[in-house]
Amino acid sequence: MSPDLIGYGAAFFTTAAFVPQALKSWSTRDLSGVSLSMYSMFTLGVALWLLYGIALQSWPIILANCITLALASLVLGLKISHLRAK
Amino acid sequence: MSPDLIGYGAAFFTTAAFVPQALKSWSTRDLSGVSLSMYSMFTLGVALWLLYGIALQSWPIILANCITLALASLVLGLKISHLRAK
Numbered sequence: 136m137s138p139d140l141i142g143y144g145a146a147f148f149t150t151a152a153f154v155p156q157a158l159k160s161w162s163t164r165d166l167s168g169v170s171l172s173m174y175s176m177f178t179l180g181v182a183l184w185l186l187y188g189i190a191l192q193s194w195p196i197i198l199a200n201c202i203t204l205a206l207a208s209l210v211l212g213l214k215i216s217h218l219r220a221k
Numbered sequence: 222m223s224p225d226l227i228g229y230g231a232a233f234f235t236t237a238a239f240v241p242q243a244l245k246s247w248s249t250r251d252l253s254g255v256s257l258s259m260y261s262m263f264t265l266g267v268a269l270w271l272l273y274g275i276a277l278q279s280w281p282i283i284l285a286n287c288i289t290l291a292l293a294s295l296v297l298g299l300k301i302s303h304l305r306a307k
Binding site: 138141142144145146147148149150151152153155156168170173174176177179180181183184186187190191193195 | 224227228230231232233234235236237238239241242254256259260262263265266267269270272273276277279281
């Protein structure tokens with residue numbers, strides 16, 4: 136199997152696994168189960184993976200982390216506005 | 222900044238963000254908030270990222286996904302034993 140095919144499979148599964156959290160946070164606006172420090176670290180990490188993917192010119196890494204960065208930023212933004220609204 | 226340094230930074234943050242979930246699942250054995258389908262997809266995705274990292278000979282990808290695979294497998298195993306115990 137080609138490395139790219141493995142990479143796209145990996146990208147599909149880890150990104151898809153993250154979608155329900157983003158959808159749930161968006162629809163319920165219940166962010167009580169989401170940790171600010173954990174999501175801040177995760178979002179920073181995903182942004183760094185995106186830079187790493189660009190440096191390596193690896194499309195599976197770039198695509199997976201673009202989508203996950205958008206979703207993680209959404210959840211983080213909802214969490215911050217949830218904390219401010221308290 | 223060298224790509225490897227960015228990759229190790231990324232590996233540190235996304236792996237560290239995952240530790241609290243594994244610790245919480247391990248210590249409380251409360252797996253009710255953990256989705257079986259989501260964790261199955263995530264664990265499969267992480268296993269594929271590990272293979273992708275080996276194919277690319279990228280140590281940041283290999284290290285990050287070795288640790289995350291161990292943690293995700295632990296959470297998934299606890300979830301399955303939790304479901305069986307019901």
